[in-house]
Amino acid sequence: MPRKGMRSFFFSHKADSSSASHCPSPSRSTATPSIPRRSISDAAMAKGVEEAEAMIMKWDADTSAYAKVTSIFYESKKEAHDFIKCVNDLQKAMHFMVSENSSSEMVVRAQRLMQIAMKRLQKEFYQILSTNRAYLDPESVSTRSSRLSARSSTSDYDDDVGPEDEIRTAGDSISEVEQVSSNAMDDLRSIAECMISSGYGKECVRIYKIIRKSIVDEGIYRLGVEKLSSSQIHKMDWEIVELKIKNWLEGIKISITTLFTGERILCDHVFAASDSMRESCFAEISKEGATLLFEFPRLLVSKSKRSPDMAFRTLDVYTAISDNWPDIESIFSFESTSSVRLHALTTLSKLGESVRMMLSEFESVIQKDSSKSPVAGGGLHPLTQYVMNYLSHLADYSSILGDIIGDSPPPVQSPLPEFYFESSDTDNTPAPAISVRLAWIILFLLCKLDGKAKQYKEVSLSYLFLANNLQHVVSKVRTSNLRYLLGDEWISMHESKLRQFAANYERLGWGHVISSMPENPKAAISPEEAKETFRKFNLEFEQAYRKQSSYIVPDPKLRDEIKASIARKLDSVYQEFYETHRETLATIRNAEMLIRFAPEDVRNCLSDLFYGTGSGDSMSVSSTSSSSSPRRRHR
Structure with missing residues (x-):
């Protein structure tokens, strides 16, 4: 029966029923005015059910070999839309019939047809999900979502514009893959809406969860994210752990921006008709994989607690989570996925705490250095090279370190000299905590080097040692991000000190020769x-x-x-x-x-001089002839 005719019939029937309710007869069957109306109603319902039966039974896989091997949505989108419309109309008719006589033969017949239709739609839903795996991969879904405008949360197949027409209006630049992806998503949505409105939402959700969860789990596995225990991590060599960190860093980027984003978009689109179902689906599909994703960094913390050299990889992991946090918060916004957000936040907190511990341990390494042997020739001390390489690399993480360190004070009591930093602002804005912290570490190093300079018997050599090491410090600051943290005034101040060291060396080493x-x-x-x-x-x-x-x-x-x-x-x-x-x-x-x-x-x-090539025991001299030249000792 056409929808318009059915609606007119429902309206006139309800009006008549309302007036009939005032009849004194205790039984509707004995009320004379209701007999023709019931006959008309039964005839109309019978006709509507017969029309639905013709369409539904055509696609009953139990009675049709053709239907068993063919998909409605694959064969004809128009017929698929007609099938959905037919089922929706049957559902409306059933509601009316049940309100009139829930035990009538027509209701039983309609219910049987509805079961057949739902079985068919379940099969169609499964086929679309399984045969379009390549087109419903998270990357294609994400791309489709960014290229097409959001559609209405309700479907109306009375409109003349079909999904294909809608895609064309989005622009000719949409690729074939995106078109197929978009069509499949719209087909799944129409089936889900029909099944949900018919009371078969659970069956639809069950199929969706089984297929899509396997895709998420497989995606996590392919990205190299694996389930590990704390004991397994502790037994691994650092090279293996570093390789797993590298895999994880690649994994989280793709997981958040593509895998989980695509799954959330697909889930939201397919189950737009039911907030509870789309939340339930996405939670069950993603929760396990997301928890596994954020578990590895927590295990990493226990491995790297007391190792300063692992700070950089830990910072990489912290940065990856921090940078992706807005997306993590948005993707896992459901209450049922709040545990994922909490897991990520807890992991972030533990990573930050681990970095603070490693930084303190690094400072302790400098303070505890007790090497007694002076460096030959007054050259660079290994401690200087180690510390400055470490700090210049650390400065590359200055923005994220600012968040981690926050307002934590330097580990010494006395304040920094007021002139220690460049005052670039007229309001004397305090230096950032990270700048203060790094400046203190360099101060630790320079104080340590002052003590090591006293190990030289020759005072001139001790000054040359200080000049060499301060030169290395200043050079590292000037050529790295440390320059932006410490400022040009810091560099100028230490260059001035460097010149003093060089002048003292010259005065003590060559003063007697010059005089x-x-x-x-x-x-x-x-x-x-x-x-x-x-x-x-x-x-x-x-x-x-x-x-x-x-x-x-x-x-x-x-x-x-x-x-x-x-x-x-x-x-x-x-x-x-x-x-x-x-x-x-x-x-x-x-x-x-x-x-x-x-x-x-x-x-x-x-x-x-200054190549450290010898002891100077074999100096050559010239003759008294001005034309003669000495025979130099070659380096």
Whole structure:
């Protein structure tokens, strides 16, 4: 029966029934006015049921071989829509008939047809879900959702516009995969709405849960997220744990942005007619996989509690959860999935606590370092390299570390000097907690290096050691994100201190050599005075070179700067003295023994410094001839 005719009949019948209710007869069957109305009603219902029966029995797999091997939705979308409409009309008719006479033969017949129809729709629902797995994968669903506007939560198949037309209006850029995905989603939704309205929602949900949960579980497995115990993690070598962390980092990204997002979109769309069913479906499908996803980081915490070197991977995991938190909160917004949100938050809290512990342990490693052997040549101390590599890497996580550290104070009592940070704002805004914390760690390191500098017997070498290590500290700060945390004023202040260390080294290491030359190298002096000056220079220069030929300055820029500074004070003065007084001593016996170094020799010796290549025992000297050049000891 056409929907319009059925509605007119229902309306007129209810009006007549209302007036009949005032009849004094105790029995409806004996009321004369109701007999023709009941006959008309029965005839109309019989006709409606017969029309429904023709459509439903055509697709009864138990009586039709064709229906057994064919899908309505695959064969003809129009007929599929007509089938759904037929079932919906049958359901409305049943409601009316039950209200009139729940035990009538027509009601029993309609109920039998409804069972057959629901069995058919269950089969269609299962076939669409199973045969379109490739098109209903979370990635395709997510893409479809982002490309198509949301549809109404109710379906009305009276409209002339079908799903295919709606897809076309979304734009020609939609791919074939997205079209198939969109069609399948709309078909599933129409079936779910029909079954739910007919009282068969549980059967629909059961099929959906079985198929979609297997897809989620398989997706989690393929992403390398596996169920592990705390004891298994503890027994693993760090290399294996690191590989699993890498897999997990890739896994959570895809899980949140694609897998669970796609499943939530699909579930919301298919079961739009029932909030309780879409919540129940999504919770059962996703809960186990999501819990497994966030369980691994919690196990990682127990593995890495006292290992500073695991801080970076722990921060990677923390960052992954933190960055995805808005999506996690949105996807698992149901009350039934609140345990997933809580699990993720608890994991985040434990990871943050673990990072704070590892940072404190790292500071403790610096403070407890008790190495007694001085570094050969005053070069870089391993502690300096370790700490600065660690901090420069740590600075890459500055934003997330700011959240983790919060307002936690530095682990020492006395405050930082007011000039320690660059004041970029006029309102004297305090430095961020992470900046203060990292500055303190560097301060720990520099204090430790001051103590280690005292291990050198040569004071000049202790200053060179301090210069080398401070240069490394400043260089690491300047070339990493530490620069933005500590500020340019911090760099300038420590560069000034570096110059002081270099100047002290120069004064103590080369002061005697420089002072052996007269203030005025061209002034007239007696042969004896010239002889004594050369003798004193030879002694001081040879002694300084012998000591310092094994000294090291690893940084090329600092090495060149120190050499240039020494040369400016020594080279020109010695050359002028050499050229002025060499002839004076030329007639003296064994003059070549007095004038042991030509200016070229001095320059060559200075050029050889700070590579740590020898002890300076095999210095070469020139003859008294200005044209002769020394034979340099090669590096």
